[in-house]
Amino acid sequence: xxxxxxxxxxxxxxxxxxxxxxxxxxxxxxxxxxxxxxxxxxxxxxxxxxxxxxxxxxxxxxxxxxxxxxxxxxxxxxxxxxxxxxxxxxxxxxxxxxxxxxxxxxxxxxxxxxxxxxxxxxxxxxxxxxxxxxxxxxxxxxxxxxxxxxxxxxxxxxxxxxxxxxxxxxxxxxxxxxxxxxxxxxxxxxxxxxxxxxxxxxxxxxxxxxxxxxxxxxxxxxxxxxxxxxxxxxxxxxxxxxxxxxxxxxxxxxxxxxxxxxxxxxxxxxxxxxxxxxxxxxxxxxxxxxxxxxxxxxxxxxxxxxxxxxxxxxxxxxxxxxxxxxxxxxxxxxxxx
DNA sequence: AATTCTCGCAACCGCATAACT
DNA sequence: AAGTTATGCGGTTGCGAGAAT
Numbered sequence: 344x345x346x347x348x349x350x351x352x353x354x355x356x357x358x359x360x361x362x363x364x365x366x367x368x369x370x371x372x373x374x375x376x377x378x379x380x381x382x383x384x385x386x387x388x389x390x391x392x393x394x395x396x397x398x399x400x401x402x403x404x405x406x407x408x409x410x411x412x413x414x415x416x417x418x419x420x421x422x423x424x425x426x427x428x429x430x431x432x433x434x435x436x437x438x439x440x441x442x443x444x445x446x447x448x449x450x451x452x453x454x455x456x457x458x459x460x461x462x463x464x465x466x467x468x469x470x471x472x473x474x475x476x477x478x479x480x481x482x483x484x485x486x487x488x489x490x491x492x493x494x495x496x497x498x499x500x501x502x503x504x505x506x507x508x509x510x511x512x513x514x515x516x517x518x519x520x521x522x523x524x525x526x527x528x529x530x531x532x533x534x535x536x537x538x539x540x541x542x543x544x545x546x547x548x549x550x551x552x553x554x555x556x557x558x559x560x561x562x563x564x565x566x567x568x569x570x571x572x573x574x575x576x577x578x579x580x581x582x583x584x585x586x587x588x589x590x591x592x593x594x595x596x597x598x599x600x601x602x603x604x605x606x607x608x609x610x611x612x613x614x615x616x617x618x619x620x621x622x623x624x625x626x627x628x629x630x631x632x633x634x635x636x637x638x639x640x641x642x643x644x645x646x647x648x649x650x651x652x653x654x655x656x657x658x659x660x661x662x663x664x665x666x667x668x669x670x671x672x673x674x675x676x677x678x679x680x
Numbered sequence: 681a682a683t684t685c686t687c688g689c690a691a692c693c694g695c696a697t698a699a700c701t
Numbered sequence: 702a703a704g705t706t707a708t709g710c711g712g713t714t715g716c717g718a719g720a721a722t
Contacts, residue, residue, distance in 0.1 A: 359690070359716090381707070397708075398691070433710060445690080448711075453688055 356390040360399055364389060368396055369404050377405075402443045409441035413450055421447055422455060 360368075371387050377400055380393035389396065402408075413421070417439060424435040432444035432451075439447060 357692075393707080395691080401709095402690080430711065444710075449689055452712095 354390060355384075355392050355395075357395075360391075360403075364391065365399070365404055368399060372400060372404075377401075402445045405443075407441060408443060410446065413442075413454075417442070418455065421451060422459070425451060425455070 367387050367389055368383070371383055371389075375382075375386075377397075380397045383389060383393055383396050384391055391399075420438060421435060424438055428434050430448075430451075432448045435447055436442055436444040
């Protein structure tokens with residue numbers, strides 16, 4: 344006998360997640376910690392596969408996730424790391440803790456891959472330029488140096504990754520309690536329901552809700568589309584706050600009303616346990632979101648610390664230039680080869 | 681204004697490995 | 702130890718939104 348199936352395959356819902364589902368999922372993780380995915384669908388009444396729940400949590404609801412608008416620095420890091428590690432998105436994501444592997448992968452496939460291709464073509468006509476210089480350097484690295492000592496190179500790379508992980512771990516353990524990883528790594532998830540960690544989740548949901556509400560205002564009342572439940576919620580909510588983007592964009596009362604209406608939904612009440620509804624009252628969420636907003640004023644983002652650290656490691660004594668070849672200075676790391 | 685095309689992203693699929701009974 | 706499922710990861714797909722015609 345093996346494990347019992349994670350969920351009933353029949354009647355499992357697919358497709359985009361609704362805000363109610365998100366809230367149920369976050370509430371569950373708040374109570375039980377991430378990891379008990381198998382029990383989630385039955386305990387919460389969510390008609391989702393446990394795998395789908397885990398993906399939703401890790402990619403979108405997990406606290407501390409930054410979405411959209413990759414910075415130049417992040418872009419450089421991805422290019423650099425992709426060249427070094429290949430399509431090991433999970434490994435690359437270690438260096439960009441606020442980004443998910445899925446997000447990085449998507450960004451690479453939609454933006455960076457094309458960029459590199461273009462630059463590649465440009466270079467064939469006009470010689471080297473910024474990004475291509477990097478790629479060219481790396482191509483050169485992998486081709487010409489492979490003959491010298493590939494094993495040594497791989498070992499060094501592995502050591503570098505391990506060092507990065509170690510430093511990341513240290514940084515996270517020193518980080519304030521809002522650090523998402525503190526929550527995730529806690530030994531006892533039962534006592535993990537610190538308000539700040541949950542606030543980060545609510546912030547993620549708030550962001551998602553804003554998106555829902557925006558889309559609902561633009562899509563004029565076609566609430567009977569295929570995604571009925573979600574669209575219905577969104578349109579109802581937006582109408583309740585007059586559909587004014589100002590209220591929404593501030594994450595202010597419009598959003599709070601959306602939360603309140605969501606928590607008043609029958610579907611949620613019926614499917615969630617008493618415990619869940621206790622700790623996820625709209626009032627509690629309001630407080631946490633406000634708290635979170637205040638903290639953002641003074642907090643140095645974790646990603647900044649890590650990026651600085653990583654870049655410092657890789658760019659010792661290198662003056663900032665436009666040319667990305669300086670990002671990986673092969674001349675300065677002869678011991679690698 | 682209507683239709684077609686392109687792009688970006690969320691979610692799913694399939695495989696490899698770990699974990700459980 | 703063997704069989705079965707969970708988990709993690711990379712690749713791929715489908716859909717919605719905006720641009721182009």
